[in-house]
Amino acid sequence: MQNSLRKHSSRFYFYLVACLVLLVVAMFISVNTGYIQISFFSFLQTMVGLGNPEDAMTIFDFRMPRITMAILVGMGIAVSGAILQSISSNPLADPGILGINSGAGFAIVLYTFFFQSFVATNSVFFVFLKPVVALFGALLAAFLIYTLAYRKGRIAPTRMLLIGIGINAAFSAGITIFQLRMEPVDFTRTLVWLSGSIYATSWTFVLALLPWLLILLPIAFYKSRTLDIISLNEMSAIGVGINVNKERKWLLILAVLLAGSCVAVGGGLTFLGLIAPHIARRLVGRSHMRVLPLSALIGALLVVASDTIARIVIAPAELPVGVILSIVGAPYFIYLLLKTRN
Amino acid sequence: MNEKKSFSYLASHYRSSFRWIATIFLIILVLFAVALSIRFGASDLTYKGIWDALFHYDETNSAHVILHELRLPRAIAGLLVGAALAVSGAIMQGVTRNALAEPSILGVTAGAGFMLSIAYAVTKAPDFSTLVLFSFIGAGAGAALVFTLTAIGKGGITPVKLALAGSAITAMLSALSTTIGLKYDVAKDISFWYAGGLSSIQPIHVQVAVPFIVAGLLLAFFLSKSISVMSLGEEVAKGLGQRTTLIRILCTIVVLLLTGAAVSIAGIIGFVGLVVPHIVRAIVGVDYRWIIPVSAIVGGCLLLFADILGRIIMSPFETPVGAITAIIGVPFFLYLARKDGRGL
Numbered sequence: 097m098q099n100s101l102r103k104h105s106s107r108f109y110f111y112l113v114a115c116l117v118l119l120v121v122a123m124f125i126s127v128n129t130g131y132i133q134i135s136f137f138s139f140l141q142t143m144v145g146l147g148n149p150e151d152a153m154t155i156f157d158f159r160m161p162r163i164t165m166a167i168l169v170g171m172g173i174a175v176s177g178a179i180l181q182s183i184s185s186n187p188l189a190d191p192g193i194l195g196i197n198s199g200a201g202f203a204i205v206l207y208t209f210f211f212q213s214f215v216a217t218n219s220v221f222f223v224f225l226k227p228v229v230a231l232f233g234a235l236l237a238a239f240l241i242y243t244l245a246y247r248k249g250r251i252a253p254t255r256m257l258l259i260g261i262g263i264n265a266a267f268s269a270g271i272t273i274f275q276l277r278m279e280p281v282d283f284t285r286t287l288v289w290l291s292g293s294i295y296a297t298s299w300t301f302v303l304a305l306l307p308w309l310l311i312l313l314p315i316a317f318y319k320s321r322t323l324d325i326i327s328l329n330e331m332s333a334i335g336v337g338i339n340v341n342k343e344r345k346w347l348l349i350l351a352v353l354l355a356g357s358c359v360a361v362g363g364g365l366t367f368l369g370l371i372a373p374h375i376a377r378r379l380v381g382r383s384h385m386r387v388l389p390l391s392a393l394i395g396a397l398l399v400v401a402s403d404t405i406a407r408i409v410i411a412p413a414e415l416p417v418g419v420i421l422s423i424v425g426a427p428y429f430i431y432l433l434l435k436t437r438n
Numbered sequence: 439m440n441e442k443k444s445f446s447y448l449a450s451h452y453r454s455s456f457r458w459i460a461t462i463f464l465i466i467l468v469l470f471a472v473a474l475s476i477r478f479g480a481s482d483l484t485y486k487g488i489w490d491a492l493f494h495y496d497e498t499n500s501a502h503v504i505l506h507e508l509r510l511p512r513a514i515a516g517l518l519v520g521a522a523l524a525v526s527g528a529i530m531q532g533v534t535r536n537a538l539a540e541p542s543i544l545g546v547t548a549g550a551g552f553m554l555s556i557a558y559a560v561t562k563a564p565d566f567s568t569l570v571l572f573s574f575i576g577a578g579a580g581a582a583l584v585f586t587l588t589a590i591g592k593g594g595i596t597p598v599k600l601a602l603a604g605s606a607i608t609a610m611l612s613a614l615s616t617t618i619g620l621k622y623d624v625a626k627d628i629s630f631w632y633a634g635g636l637s638s639i640q641p642i643h644v645q646v647a648v649p650f651i652v653a654g655l656l657l658a659f660f661l662s663k664s665i666s667v668m669s670l671g672e673e674v675a676k677g678l679g680q681r682t683t684l685i686r687i688l689c690t691i692v693v694l695l696l697t698g699a700a701v702s703i704a705g706i707i708g709f710v711g712l713v714v715p716h717i718v719r720a721i722v723g724v725d726y727r728w729i730i731p732v733s734a735i736v737g738g739c740l741l742l743f744a745d746i747l748g749r750i751i752m753s754p755f756e757t758p759v760g761a762i763t764a765i766i767g768v769p770f771f772l773y774l775a776r777k778d779g780r781g782l
Contacts, residue, residue: 188602244772254598258538258775261605262768265708269764272633276755366609410621419613426610430603434590 115393167396169362174395176354177369186253191355192366195264199237200230200359227357234356308357320384367425471742475513517738522696524737527711536597542708545607549580550701555615559622574698631705633758654695666726709767
């Protein structure tokens, strides 16, 4: 027992370091990929402040915020997915599939729709208020899913997903209806943002998201013991003196806040919250102290890598990141689905 | 005992006259919907004007041209697409005995939409018969994917799981379509199919697709007795002398004809095939000889009213009819999901 724990923990550090190294490599490739080619040498020059101004602008104003955003969104959504999977004992839970993302999206579209006449939609005030608005939508979606899926004292995993898909369809239809009434510029921007794209990002957006994650991620890591016990089983959780229902409610809100704030600025990425925790659990077992940080890193890695691929496949045009994630994630979802028993 | 028998005779007698009354009422409703759909729009036509345009057509009269080129095709398309989707849903629910079965939930329409985007990518400006052909192939591929999944998950595959797998397939195919659209610069054409709408219907669309839909509806009607037997379960159907494999193949062909033709004219419209058969079953009972024709009527009715609503709510903009049917269909879907797909 002791031995296997130690083995797990040395494995954990190995994978943590491996992920960090891969992430740095991916960031490095990502900075150098794109429509404007920057050679390795001029990249180094620019990093130490000796490069030409065009390269500096490309790197610092376009590519760096984009990569930073990819990392933040990846971390947030991956951890949100991990928490959702544990508290609902549902291996297939994901904020995108469950409609939490489109709930947040709907709130943002309404916000853009009603406030476009008062505030310029890319002003700082507007951007910083976005996560707050998105949270209401995300919370509403989560509330609907849980109330509707709750039946005879339990929430069956597949039923929860199906309800989520329905909620998702309703919010998406609502988005379509309101989108039509927007100004053409806002319409295009919303469309790009909804399909999970981070290419139009800037430092303002990064700063709008950063405080949320700085608060929410540490809370999630702090709660990993509780998550362990809840996912074990209800009886033993009550045995060690945890108020399961209360804890579960708070953890759900935590997961929804994470997903909502990420969606508000980064757009909806489906299947990411599903894949990242699964890979992490495969690598280091079930303990949340290890799963959560590793999921965060894997999530960041996946988004940075997908974003780079999205820039390459149909260059000079770009794909939304969400598209790449769906193409990879959907088959994996079906595989997991066919494996699980009811 | 005797009393009970006479009671059940009375009930069935009552039921059959109730069915006739309901059907006649629905036919009147659908005619009303057609009239409303033709009349209503950016330039309002009067009923007298419509009558004149139909029977004393005058090419120089702009109102007459609008009616012939825009309104009439649109109304006919709405009627037929709604009927096709509703009947497809009814057949799928009956044969698979799955309350959540429906062309868009199980990925059949997404398959058709995906092949349409390939058609655009390959030929840039495909003519409409090419599109219809690709749409059929895509619907077939989508259906094949679903059936393969059913076979893999043998025994363990529940209605709910199948619906989940279908929506994952839909997500993947639409992501692939987006990729193709952006790569070959046809994204705008493709996004039209995915939104699902009747706003850019042309007379040619109706002319090409009508024969397929009418053929599909007639075939469905001829198969309806067998579908009733199939809905009792595989074993019972075999026991009653049905050639179940043959029926399944024929039903699949009908669903492909109907769904493929519907998607090629109106894009991806969800939930019609789910909602309508359930409503119809509540009105006419479990006999598919009634369910299929009445589903066609109610489906046409639902789509026409949804289309009219789509023209009103955000006017002067047109809301895609797919968004309206989703808003109508989701509460129903949620209700069925809560029952774990055991609504039959």
